[in-house]
Ligand SMILES: *[C@@H]1O[C@H](CO)[C@@H](O)[C@H](O)[C@H]1NC(C)=O
């Protein structure tokens with residue numbers, strides 16, 4: 001019991017003012033349905049009036065006919081032979097009636113007021129409609145509600161189960177005297193599903209909903225991975241081929257390339273043939289000094305060439321005595337022969 005009621009009660013008890021109550025004092029109704037308020041008056045009252053949003057819409061005499069400004073408003077005694085209770089009804093409520101509803105009992109009773117709220121449901125629709133999506137892809141659905149008052153509470157259902165609110169976001173915008181709202185749901189498509197968007201108001205017995213069917217198709221093979229794999233294998237094969245090619249070419253070149261000994265033999269021969277005018281010993285000696293050094297450092301795999309070198313070298317020097325300085329030449333040739341033989345022996349023992 002609030003202070004007003006206590007005041008009224010005290011005033012009544014002292015006989016200053018008659019007592020009456022109105023209920024409910026705050027009422028919310030869905031547009032199109034009826035709103036009813038009751039006034040209970042103690043004592044002998046004569047005339048009661050009802051006004052909605054400041055306009056007198058109905059007059060109720062305790063004895064006589066009720067007059068109403070429109071058939072939207074009506075009143076009756078709560079029970080046939082009890083004139084202490086009056087039921088006032090607003091039929092087919094609209095947003096125009098939302099506001100203060102005041103009941104006044106003439107005499108010493110005064111007025112009582114209540115507040116009427118009228119809610120309005122609009123439309124709800126999932127913008128995307130039925131969808132075909134690739135498995136495991138993120139799906140984004142937009143639920144749009146138009147012309148609601150106040151803005152509805154939007155929620156989502158996935159295959160009949162409610163979706164956790166962390167998966168969606170809702171925004172509202174006032175449009176004239178009503179609201180549009182948009183709710184965005186994001187989730188990963190796993191299987192064929194039914195997704196529903198629900199818009200709810202306090203006065204709705206069931207939420208208004210819109211649903212779509214989600215057909216999930218299997219993910220196509222990932223060509224980028226396949227291409228990457230093929231490319232890397234191809235690249236690897238290419239590198240291997242390249243290395244193999246290089247080795248092959250190197251070997252071929254090494255086989256073809258005249259080695260040092262052959263080269264020297266050739267040079268020695270030509271120089272021997274052309275050594276008519278100058279003493280060959282000087283030149284040959286120098287070259288062969290190089291050779292000996294080289295020969296000593298040369299390792300076993302060359303033993304075949306070494307031995308094959310040795311014989312021709314020896315024979316060439318023996319067979320080609322220098323006509324000018326035969327003594328000197330034969331000495332050097334002998335050294336070569338010894339060197340060649342020594343080398344030969346050395347090479348074969350290794
Ligand atoms: C309710 O009121 C609206 C206008 O506000 C009207 O169009 C509709 O026909 C009314 N319905 C009934 C059942 O009277």
Ligand SMILES: *[C@@H]1O[C@H](CO)[C@@H](O)[C@H](O)[C@H]1NC(C)=O
Nearest residue numbers: 166167168169170184185186
């Ligand atoms: C909701 O909004 C917040 C902030 O704007 C954002 O970080 C979040 O990712 C949104 N969630 C969804 C499901 O859209």
Ligand SMILES: *[C@@H]1O[C@H](CO)[C@@H](O)[C@H](O)[C@H]1NC(C)=O
Nearest residue numbers: 145146147173174175179180
């Ligand atoms: C609300 O929806 C109506 C009807 O679709 C549209 O004309 C209006 O622009 C929207 N208003 C807002 C604020 O989004």
Ligand SMILES: *[C@@H]1O[C@H](CO)[C@@H](O)[C@H](O)[C@H]1NC(C)=O
Nearest residue numbers: 190191192193214215216217
């Ligand atoms: C999903 O629905 C489509 C079409 O209705 C159907 O062809 C497909 O087999 C369904 N997929 C699964 C996994 O049920």
